[in-house]
Amino acid sequence: MKLPRYKRDSLVSYTLGATLTYELIKTAPEQITRIFLRPDIEIGHDLSRIISEAKRLKLDIIESQKPFNVLNAKGDCLMIAEFNKHSSELNHREPHVVLVNPSDAGNLGTIMRSAVAFGFKNIAIITPAVDFYAPKTIRASMGAIFHLNVQEFSSIDEYRQQNPERPLYAFMLNSTAQHLAEAAQSAPDNYSLIFGNEAAGLPANYADFCQSVFIPQSQYVDSLNLSIATSIALYSFRQI
């Protein structure tokens, strides 16, 4: 069985875990190329249900330890799906979440989970950025990634050219920043919420073409964690 290590330019990626795999089976079974099952385990009720569903969909199930070793899947990972990466485009008539140079797979996955929780379906990523299809990102998203359109852009200008005439809200501190609660209350449709990199935040010039927004916070912390700040913003602007 041929199974190279996962790389960013691989055409396939992997769900490391039974729950994640089940999420993919329910959401986009047509993307699945094969399913790997650890050979040495006792099959309990939950796993048995997932296997039945995979068999019903005529998915290829292979018992083998090797993929678990190659993909460095930890002891509690009993099942892996290999699936074709799928390119998707943003829906122009819906709100967008725009992440500028996100660098941490855990943060990106957590933001995806919050986005889906609060009814957002479109995420733009401005590169350079962490690989949104990396198994670690998928795992942190708890499968939320399968409910999202995710599209990469090489710059914010490219994003703006392809997505014109949208109100843009940039989360950053400056003298004209609006309180999150006010911004959320007065938002029209089809807006974009823009968040900077974990360490650097957003460049100051974003204020030239965006309404800047701040999350009120005490002087005793430097900042909020990126996935926390983003989730609070998505909750406030929620679409559900």
Place this chain on the structure above:
Amino acid sequence: MKLPRYKRDSLVSYTLGATLTYELIKTAPEQITRIFLRPDIEIGHDLSRIISEAKRLKLDIIESQKPFNVLNAKGDCLMIAEFNKHSSELNHREPHVVLVNPSDAGNLGTIMRSAVAFGFKNIAIITPAVDFYAPKTIRASMGAIFHLNVQEFSSIDEYRQQNPERPLYAFMLNSTAQHLAEAAQSAPDNYSLIFGNEAAGLPANYADFCQSVFIPQSQYVDSLNLSIATSIALYSFRQI
């Protein structure tokens, strides 16, 4: 130099990093027993400023690689403060955040950071729980822990006996749960916000003595990450 590995019952703990150490120097220098500095590094502007401040306060500064090895401090950690753990009691006249059996150091630290950001100064932890003074928790808190009263209780009953007559809000789904926005709007003073364990949530019987509260979310996610859910709740109930 005697330096055992950190354990939960150690009388001292450690700040792994220069920024964290500076936060402790500014907040509670009297707790610091000594400061360790990596011997092999070039001292830049920021580090030099921290060292000056430590010298001004007559803190003991020791150049040695050993503590960095013993404490498994990564390559970018240039400075460590050893400090006496400090027991603190909750303020009865202020709101409390109550965490029931939190199990992840990263989540606990992130919740501390959000608590301080939104003006909460008191955290109750119901044991068994992750060690709130572990270096990993302190690091995830980005120093926020030094601005908090943190007190452990062996059960929710013990917490309630020592903190009677407080409105209790339990974050859980049940048929009588109130929407977060409504609960936050109508909250009186001196309330307690109660959050369950990452995997298990809160036991159903909490609804017998608490107002249950839910965070609205789509059917496409199972739940929010604990630190995300807690931070959204703290933002909504914020004291700033």
